[in-house]
Amino acid sequence: MAEKITGAEALMRALEHEGVNTLFGYPGGAIMPTYDALYDHKKTLNHVLVRHEQGAVHAAQGYARVSGKVGCAIVTSGPGATNTITGVADAMIDSTPIVVICGQVGVAMLGTDAFQEVDVVGVTQPVTKWSYQIRRPEDVAWAVSRAFYIARNGRPGPVVLDFAKNAQTGMVEFEPANVDFIRSYDPYPRINKEAIEKAARMINNSVKPFALLGQGVELGNACDEVRAFLEKAQIPFGTTFLGLSDMPSDHPLNMGILGMHGNLGPNVMTNQCDLLIAIGMRFDDRVTGNLATYAKQAKIIHFDIDESEFNKNVKIDVAVHGDCKESIPEITALVDEAKHDSWISGFKPYAEKEYNKVINKAINPTEGPLLMGEVVSRVTEATGNKAIMVTDVGQNQLFACRYFKFSQPRSVVTSGGMGTMGFGLPAGIGAAFGAPDRTVCVFCGDGGLQMTIQELGTIMEQGAPVKIILMNNNFLGNVRQWQEMFFHHRYSFTPMDNPDYELIAKGYRIPSKTVVDRADLAAGIQEMLATPGPFLLQCAIKEEDNVFPMTPPGANVDEMLLG
Amino acid sequence: MQQEQCPMGDYKKVGGQCGDCSTCGKCDRALKRGERPAEKVKKVEPIMEQDNSTKLYTFLIYSENIAGLLSQISAVFTRRQVNIETLNVCASSTPGVHKYTITSFCDEEMAIMLTKQMEKKIDVLRANYYTDDQIFINETCLLKISSPIMLANSQVCSIVRQYSARIVEVNPTYATIEKTGITSDILALFNALNTIPECVLQFVRSGRIAITKSKVEHLDRYLAEREVRRKEERR
Numbered sequence: 001m002a003e004k005i006t007g008a009e010a011l012m013r014a015l016e017h018e019g020v021n022t023l024f025g026y027p028g029g030a031i032m033p034t035y036d037a038l039y040d041h042k043k044t045l046n047h048v049l050v051r052h053e054q055g056a057v058h059a060a061q062g063y064a065r066v067s068g069k070v071g072c073a074i075v076t077s078g079p080g081a082t083n084t085i086t087g088v089a090d091a092m093i094d095s096t097p098i099v100v101i102c103g104q105v106g107v108a109m110l111g112t113d114a115f116q117e118v119d120v121v122g123v124t125q126p127v128t129k130w131s132y133q134i135r136r137p138e139d140v141a142w143a144v145s146r147a148f149y150i151a152r153n154g155r156p157g158p159v160v161l162d163f164a165k166n167a168q169t170g171m172v173e174f175e176p177a178n179v180d181f182i183r184s185y186d187p188y189p190r191i192n193k194e195a196i197e198k199a200a201r202m203i204n205n206s207v208k209p210f211a212l213l214g215q216g217v218e219l220g221n222a223c224d225e226v227r228a229f230l231e232k233a234q235i236p237f238g239t240t241f242l243g244l245s246d247m248p249s250d251h252p253l254n255m256g257i258l259g260m261h262g263n264l265g266p267n268v269m270t271n272q273c274d275l276l277i278a279i280g281m282r283f284d285d286r287v288t289g290n291l292a293t294y295a296k297q298a299k300i301i302h303f304d305i306d307e308s309e310f311n312k313n314v315k316i317d318v319a320v321h322g323d324c325k326e327s328i329p330e331i332t333a334l335v336d337e338a339k340h341d342s343w344i345s346g347f348k349p350y351a352e353k354e355y356n357k358v359i360n361k362a363i364n365p366t367e368g369p370l371l372m373g374e375v376v377s378r379v380t381e382a383t384g385n386k387a388i389m390v391t392d393v394g395q396n397q398l399f400a401c402r403y404f405k406f407s408q409p410r411s412v413v414t415s416g417g418m419g420t421m422g423f424g425l426p427a428g429i430g431a432a433f434g435a436p437d438r439t440v441c442v443f444c445g446d447g448g449l450q451m452t453i454q455e456l457g458t459i460m461e462q463g464a465p466v467k468i469i470l471m472n473n474n475f476l477g478n479v480r481q482w483q484e485m486f487f488h489h490r491y492s493f494t495p496m497d498n499p500d501y502e503l504i505a506k507g508y509r510i511p512s513k514t515v516v517d518r519a520d521l522a523a524g525i526q527e528m529l530a531t532p533g534p535f536l537l538q539c540a541i542k543e544e545d546n547v548f549p550m551t552p553p554g555a556n557v558d559e560m561l562l563g
Numbered sequence: 564m565q566q567e568q569c570p571m572g573d574y575k576k577v578g579g580q581c582g583d584c585s586t587c588g589k590c591d592r593a594l595k596r597g598e599r600p601a602e603k604v605k606k607v608e609p610i611m612e613q614d615n616s617t618k619l620y621t622f623l624i625y626s627e628n629i630a631g632l633l634s635q636i637s638a639v640f641t642r643r644q645v646n647i648e649t650l651n652v653c654a655s656s657t658p659g660v661h662k663y664t665i666t667s668f669c670d671e672e673m674a675i676m677l678t679k680q681m682e683k684k685i686d687v688l689r690a691n692y693y694t695d696d697q698i699f700i701n702e703t704c705l706l707k708i709s710s711p712i713m714l715a716n717s718q719v720c721s722i723v724r725q726y727s728a729r730i731v732e733v734n735p736t737y738a739t740i741e742k743t744g745i746t747s748d749i750l751a752l753f754n755a756l757n758t759i760p761e762c763v764l765q766f767v768r769s770g771r772i773a774i775t776k777s778k779v780e781h782l783d784r785y786l787a788e789r790e791v792r793r794k795e796e797r798r
């Protein structure tokens with residue numbers, strides 16, 4: 001007879017079987033048997049103790065984004081579980097593959113309002129790809145395997161496993177499971193040949209094609225395929241924030257960023273092209289602006305792995321349902337080699353105009369206080385455009401996304417769909433573990449940093465080489481900008497008194513520096529990058545600066561304000 | 564500052580005044596920091612427009628027998644602000660597969676969207692929507708009526724007969740009446756009986772059940788396709 005082990009030990013073996021080697025977590029009563037088992041697996045399962053469960057999930061997200069693997073977080077029941085909800089919802093809307101394991105009271109106590117009992121499956125169902133309660137040790141192997149299969153396949157997403165205490169302590173003969181098929185879920189639907197042919201005809205007939213690339217390209221590991229397609233037919237493209245590292249920033253067909261704070265050219269040209277080719281993006285309202293006027297002149301082809309995205313926001317002409325790693329090569333084979341030189345050169349005046357009116361002033365100012373744009377620009381230059389950019393949310397995020405440059409995939413970690421303040425610092429920790437060979441730069445504001453500032457403790461303990469660039473403007477800057485623009489300058493609760501961040505960093509034994517003068521910026525950045533391990537670089541930023549260009553909420557995509 | 568220098572001048576004006584920004588100093592938004600300008604009367608947009616294309620759709624959903632799916636399915640309707648008129652859940656003819664029959668008023672675009680979002684749930688096998696001409700429909704109701712009133716008023720029995728309802732039980736206190744049919748007949752029966760004061764003590768409808776008129780069994784076909792795929796993937 002096979003050896004009998006506890007459900008908790010079975011979980012350890014099941015995680016190892018899935019190739020997990022890093023866990024972000026926080027212990028507590030209902031998950032103690034699992035932590036006890038973990039004690040014997042420290043060599044294979046590197047557990048990173050975070051300082052708040054939200055941090056565990058964001059770290060798992062950062063880890064997943066940069067590594068392409070499933071991130072894993074482990075927390076206790078009740079408050080431990082509810083503290084993960086923000087991260088789980090963030091992973092859902094940004095399609096990030098993570099598995100969150102929560103402790104739960106024993107089955108006999110379920111529904112009795114037991115200590116630290118919360119209906120985790122009920123609470124998480126709306127914000128997970130799958131949520132399941134493990135009630136018996138016999139189910140551990142199957143549930144873990146299914147969880148990882150669901151999280152990583154198809155459109156990735158978060159899975160929550162609610163692990164009842166009796167299932168952790170009960171004994172079972174463990175046999176690893178290999179879920180590789182779910183009858184009710186087809187993660188990689190067959191590509192419809194007719195759709196491919198129709199799309200190819202439309203592309204070949206188009207004079208002014210324009211492609212929109214989202215994170216789906218990266219999630220599908222299809223960057224090379226998409227690049228070959230765009231180059232063959234010479235199709236200019238724009239990217240979403242999450243798709244920023246799909247292609248090198250300096251690719252000649254890369255016209256820039258789509259959406260509210262994106263670049264002028266791609267947004268204006270969206271309403272001038274004759275064909276829009278959307279690949280792995282979901283027409284978020286931050287990208288489209290007013291739907292009633294969005295690309296009405298164009299035919300639209302939409303490549304997506306999630307059928308429910310078709311016609312959700314924008315009416316499309318052809319849907320190509322499936323994995324873009326499969327569908328794009330099929331379309332590449334059918335499209336003609338083409339040139340669209342005059343169409344492509346039409347983007348140029350907009351790029352020049354934006355450069356002269358906005359970009360140059362943002363990244364090369366010569367007087368006045370420091371600006372976020374120049375800080376980002378100097379950091380990306382100093383890293384040779386090879387670093388991973390992690391951002392928090394707010395102006396820091398918008399400036400970072402606008403001015404950071406990329407040369408390889410999986411270099412963007414930002415909270416797109418949720419816009420979760422406090423995401424940056426813990427996600428940066430996860431990124432440092434997910435890509436230990438790369439430089440990780442976290443850009444954050446004074447507001448967002450303080451939402452998860454306790455993770456400095458994690459950074460200290462782990463010596464995680466996270467380069468934190470705090471762009472301190474003494475305001476909740478992004479909200480202040482909207483108050484200035486749309487609420488008559490009424491700064492309702494956006495100015496902030498700040499603590500001494502260098503002193504805080506010192507408390508956490510993290511080296512730090514504050515840059516106030518432009519002349520000291522380059523040296524500050526050099527010191528940050530040259531210092532091994534973590535570093536906090538505080539930049540004193542102009543207090544009332546605004547991010548431009550901007551499409552005001554609800555305005556048409558081509559109606560960008562330049563200043 | 565010149566009007567032309569307003570950054571809005573580059574493109575169309577947004578919001579109907581000189582700038583939704585404050586930088587040109589021309590518009591009232593920049594009048595004085597923190598001062599609220601006189602309120603403009605805002606046009607109140609109706610929250611939901613009454614849509615004539617709204618129809619009663621019947622959704623047939625098949626799922627694996629996994630706990631918690633009902634709330635996931637109903638949440639799809641709630642999120643899109645569609646009310647569920649009737650809901651019926653039971654085991655289907657395929658072992659291990661549950662069948663949900665849901666009716667809702669919406670337009671076809673919404674019906675498509677709801678269907679796709681239900682199918683997106685991992686454990687949902689198939690979700691389809693139908694109009695009444697594509698399905699055989701049935702519904703049952705039970706009425707509890709007062710026996711003394713039934714005996715005192717001959718109209719009660721003639722209504723029951725007129726609507727081909729069945730009396731399933733009578734005792735000195737109440738009678739139980741059952742009717743199976745389409746919703747409008749059931750409601751007509753109830754309305755007729757309800758005109759008699761204190762006659763109806765309880766009334767309940769089962770919610771619609773439906774089977775498709777199609778000659779193809781879509782679920783069986785889907786399951787067969789998936790079995791083929793399972794074997795292919797194993798190879």
Ligand SMILES: Cc1ncc(C[n+]2csc(CCOP(=O)(O)OP(=O)(O)O)c2C)c(N)n1
Pocket residue numbers: 392393394395396397419420421422444445446447448449471473475476477478479
């Ligand atoms: C958890 C959370 N709360 C509130 C918001 C709303 N919000 C968006 S940006 C922002 C201001 C951010 O300020 P700060 O972190 O200082 O960054 P800055 O914009 O100044 O760069 C706020 C409050 C949010 N996105 N997330």
